[in-house]
Amino acid sequence: MDSVLFQAFIYLAAAVIAVPISKKLGLGSVLGYLIAGVIIGPVVGLVGSETSDLQHFAEFGVVMMLFIVGLELEPRALWAMRNKLLGLGGLQVLVTVCLIAAGAMLLGQQWQIALAVGMVLALSSTAIVLQTLNEKGLMKSDGGQSCFSVLLFQDIAVIPMLAVIPLLAIPELAGVTNFHTGDGHGGDLDIMQDMVGWQVTLLTVSAVAFVVVVGHFLTRPVFRFIANSGLREIFTAAALLLVIGIALLMILVGLSPALGTFLAGVVLATSEYRHELESNIEPFKGLLLGLFFITVGAGVDFAVLVDNLGTVLALTIAVMFIKALVLYMLAVLFKIRGADRWLLVLGLAQAGEFGFVLISFCLQSYALPPELASILLLVVALSMLLTPALFIFLENVVQPRMIDxxxxxxxxxxxxxxxxxxxxxxxxxxxxxxxxxxxxxxxxxxxxxxxxxxxxxxxxxxxxxxxxxxxxxxxxxxxxxxxxxxxxxxxxxxxxxxxxxxxxxxxxxxxxxxxxxxxxxxxxxxxxxxxxxxxxxxxxxxxxxxxxxxxxxxxxxxxxxxxxxxxxxxxxxxxxxxxxxxxxxxxxxxxxxxxxxxxxxxxxxxxxxxxxxxxxxxxxxxxxxxxxx
Amino acid sequence: MKRVLVLLSHPNLSQSTVNRRMAQRASTIDGVSVVDLYALYPRYKIDIDAEQARLQAHDAIVFQFPFYWYSTPALLKEWQDLVLEHGFAYGTAGDKLAGKQLLVATTAGGAIDAYTEQGHNHFSIRTLLAPLEQTATLCQLQYLPPFVLFSSLAACKDKRVTEHVEQYAQVLEALRDNRLDPVALAERNLLAQPALPIVSRTTLDGIHNDG
CATH class of the missing domain: 3.40.50.720 (NAD(P)-binding Rossmann-like Domain)
Incomplete structure (x- = not known):
């Protein structure tokens, strides 16, 4: 009990001190959390091995964030942005994965590993970018909307990626005896190990249908009943229950909980309880995401960083350059102009928190060797660390100059x-x-x-x-x-x-x-x-x-x-x-x-x-x- | 029966001691419409078409207002400037008001003695109202001698308000029933004091036969 309280104290204190200072300095809250993590982790050593457990727990913040993203997105709005979503987002993921994988093969990796690396690094940081866009009031601009489309597609693309990664497993990594697929995100709850293909499909489809139908028909009377009871905390509990329940169901059928809650959010976007749900989930989301970023900061392995400093830096710059290049070409193709173009190019050049998720999944699936994974982890973290700097660069240097x-x-x-x-x-x-x-x-x-x-x-x-x-x-x-x-x-x-x-x-x-x-x-x-x-x-x-x-x-x-x-x-x-x-x-x-x-x-x-x-x-x-x- | 239109113009009706009661009383009389111009046009955006239609729907028009600087309150002046258009009220084909009657019902703060050559206002109220009289003439309206309450601020004290309000009601009813004595009006053609020459109901038939 004492140690739990002590840990909570350390994490909260770090956040409370670092985040406001970071915001005051114009670096944004995400960087504040990351720095807080770096300080309490590798620098001071106040926290240790428990960070990786905490990180799994904190990943739930991402799930909640997607629920809220869904809530703010009415089906009609989603349909209206289908061109950007599929065109811009789809091409970004496809081209970036291919280019990065090609680069990795040039550096001598096997094609399976190269592809896994491409998928890990193609994703950008929904959390950092959305938060920054909201903070800077850029969400409604053309550039903001384009960023959102790409991020949304990436979030959805995580699901097929999770399905593909086990197929990329390298037998030598696993050793032939204990090689198996399907572990990881499903964990103990995976009930589909013994099922055949059509059963899996059927189950998956019915789970999604279940979410849509329940979201549409059942939540309204239930929420009305709860709201009428006048107990605020029970409504909060019900909102949490909804999100956790859907996440659980999705894990059960082997789908991404993020996708499930996103879908539920979209279904509930037209409900009269939308704002109430949003305000109830929001603080949990904020805290969990904060915790997630702290754990990422705390997880930075300085020994690996020092040993491979040159490699990590070179890789980070190369990755960000490739991603920016792809985005620039897409911006030209989709006629996104001026400041909006640069917002898209520089805003999404980083790798993201889903990268961490994919890396740990790759490790479990034996799709990446551990040494490479720890370097990739650093590349992702470093590129995320550089993002606020890019936004500052965008605001102060690029925007004033590109006017001509x-x-x-x-x-x-x-x-x-x-x-x-x-x-x-x-x-x-x-x-x-x-x-x-x-x-x-x-x-x-x-x-x-x-x-x-x-x-x-x-x-x-x-x-x-x-x-x-x-x-x-x-x-x-x-x-x-x-x-x-x-x-x-x-x-x-x-x-x-x-x-x-x-x-x-x-x-x-x-x-x-x-x-x-x-x-x-x-x-x-x-x-x-x-x-x-x-x-x-x-x-x-x-x-x-x-x-x-x-x-x-x-x-x-x-x-x-x-x-x-x-x-x-x-x-x-x-x-x-x-x-x-x-x-x-x-x-x-x-x-x-x-x-x-x-x-x-x-x-x-x-x-x-x-x-x-x-x-x-x-x-x-x-x-x-x-x-x- | 004539239709009577009372155009009430008072910029501070809530503090009014006489005009408000006059208007209230007028609005209780059948065949009399009372329009509060300041309530209708607090921002002076007068609806000319509506006002002209209203004029055409009535036979006798009453301007009821407190006497400000020997004239009407500003909104009533604005009303005249806008509503009495060329081609409607005067000028070529401007005969829409021809044959109707115009009565000025005003309240003056000064005593009746002040409105004399020797008094400090130097002119009779009939003379001071000459612009309205000429306006009526140009619009082919029959101009009636004004119905005036003098010393209006003191009127509450000496109970003259109640009396004045009742007289006002009688004048409006007489206008409505066409009981103003045309002979007496023509003969006097001057300041109507103490009151307008109203023919009693019993002699009404005789006058109509004469006329």
Whole structure:
């Protein structure tokens, strides 16, 4: 008991210390976990042999992650991405496996071993990449979606790989006597050892059908029953039970538990309990994945690393180069452009956690010699370690530089308008239409390629590209434009864009969409002329409807709303002056003091107690003289 | 029976002491429609077509408002500017309002003495309302002598409000039943004080026969 608690303490402490620091340094959480593992394992030696047991346990985090991935993916969405999934994902796996296997054969490996190596290294890290994409808000971009398609295909491809690997067994490795297949992921539960082919197929198909049918028909009443009991922890237990049960069933019939739970997730994606399930599984997934990465870090064998440093480094670089090359060719083939192309190429160049799973399976199946396996393990780990660095490289070096190539290759901006509109989503669209219908010429920049294509079909002059990149802004006519409208979603990009535009054109009028109050302050400090909070006006209008619905005279409601808005504007203007971007407002005494004063003043003004009313229309309709009659 | 339209224009009805009660009373009378313009157009986006249709559906129009700076509240001015269009209310083919009646029912804070040559407002209220009278003339509306409550702020104190509200109801009913004395109106053609010349119900037939 003590040792279990001690181990839990070590792992948790390592994670709690390393992960926030790593995130703060911009390295991402995955690298934080890996570093935590390296420190408590090979460096300090606090943990030892139990890590490999823990790793098997922690692999369940991957299963849970796929369940959540499935939950977020409705069948219709899955069907819609079938081309990318099969085309992009399928080709990536196929070509990469072939190239890496060919490379391994050139280095003198047998073809069976070479093929196993190819499969181990062809897979990328779903955990690192998805987490990073989510953290950086790139999931919805073309590049993010392409990455997701490839990763999803890889996750599915693991299943046939697990089936093929036992066939690649090298008899010399096993020794002829104890050679057998089918062990490993099935373990003691494998009930299919004595079955013949058609029985296996039948069982497999019925298991999958069972998951789909149960997921579709049975879960809903069961979850309703449990939810009605009002016991939160029982719902959590039921969610865990569902995932574990499906995983168990899949293992039983020899399928990948990851695939099973992914399928269950997809089936439940349309269920009304989707978000509830997601929020229940999410913390377990996060912790288990974290644990998984720690164990990978802890499992790094420094002795092997030191002995084979040159080989490991060379292999890692070679593998990442080959993977990147394949992805680049696919990106060209599938017309993925610009920043998205590089996101795909650099984002998926690493090997992944499924590589670890396959390596241990290969060892059990005698498909890889142990020495090679430990080197491969290091190659996979090192390539994963390098991934955050690649993302940093992508953000800071590649993206700013590739702008030239992009505007010239893809969208030559042929016209310059008086007005540049950055971002043509729900917000920018309205502004653009209003300006166009009043005869003004606009140039629209948007980084969603499909949006640009749609707009062009409607004869709107729009260009694909990230307006936050200086060169594109110049190409759009920043030097001659009268007005810049910044309507992009990304707050940081908006600020960068405005800072740049303001530097280049101190006289240009800039209208920007603000996300919230804090964003308003930062826009104010960056020199935006007109700042519009994206939801403020609609909230005011809703508030006005509410007042009217409660029986207030519409003109009084109008006056109340106008007054509220005026007071709010005044307050925000005052607060903007004392706001310090480096200090959390709650820790800025001047800000807090002023905010409280403004709130009190607003309350008094709205209840009509003070002089504040004097500034407003309310006062103007007061009958003259003494009205206390 | 004539259909009477009361166009109420008051930007602060919740603090009103007289106009709100007048409007409430008016809305209880059969054949009288009361429209609160500030409630209908709090953001001054007047629906011109709807307003013109409304005018055409009525025979007598009442402008009811507090007297602001010798004129109507802003929204009623906006209403005139937009609704009384050329080609509708005046000008070529602009005869859609011809033959209808216009009554101004207003409340003034000043005492009746103030609205005299010697008083501090220097003009009679009839004179001050001349722009509306001429507007009516141009639109071929029959302009009725205004129905005015003076010293309206003090009116609550001396119980004149109740009296005024009841008189208002009588005037509206008389308008509806066409019981305003046309002879007396023509003869006086000036400030209607103490009240508009209403013919009692019993003599109504006689007037109709004369007319």
């Amino acid at each position: 190539a992009q505007t010239r290759d893809d969208d030559d901006i042929t016209e310059q308008g008086m007005v540049i509109i950055a971002g043509h989503g729900r917000f920018g669209q309205v502004i653009n239409r209003l300006l166009l219908s009043n005869g003004y010429k606009t140039v629209v920049l948007d980084r969603h390629a499909d949006m640009v294509d749609t707009m062009r079909a409607f004869k709107v002059k729009s260009f694909y590209g990230d307006a936050a990149r200086p060169d594109l802004l110049h190409a759009a006519g920043l030097q001659t434009a009268k007005l810049l409208v910044v309507a992009i979603d990304d707050q940081e990009n908006a600020l960068q864009l405005i800072a740049h535009a303001r530097r280049e054109r101190p006289d240009i009028h800039i209208i920007a969409r603000a996300f919230d109050r804090r964003h308003v302050f930062r826009l104010y400090q960056s020199g935006t002329t007109d700042i519009v909070r994206e939801t403020f006006d609609s909230a005011l209008r809703s508030g006005r409807y509410a007042l009217e619905a409660l029986g207030m005279h519409p003109y009084d409601a109008e006056k109340a709303v106008t007054m509220y808005a005026e007071e709010d504007f005044k307050g925000v203007r005052k607060l903007a002056r004392v706001y310090n971007p480096d200090v959390n407002p709650a820790d800025n005494p001047e800000y807090v003091q002023l905010a409280l004063e403004i709130q009190a003043e607003l309350d008094r003004a709205m209840s009509g107690e003070t002089q504040a009313r004097h500034d407003h229309s309310e006062k103007n309709w007061q009958p003259p003289g003494n009205t206390d009659i």
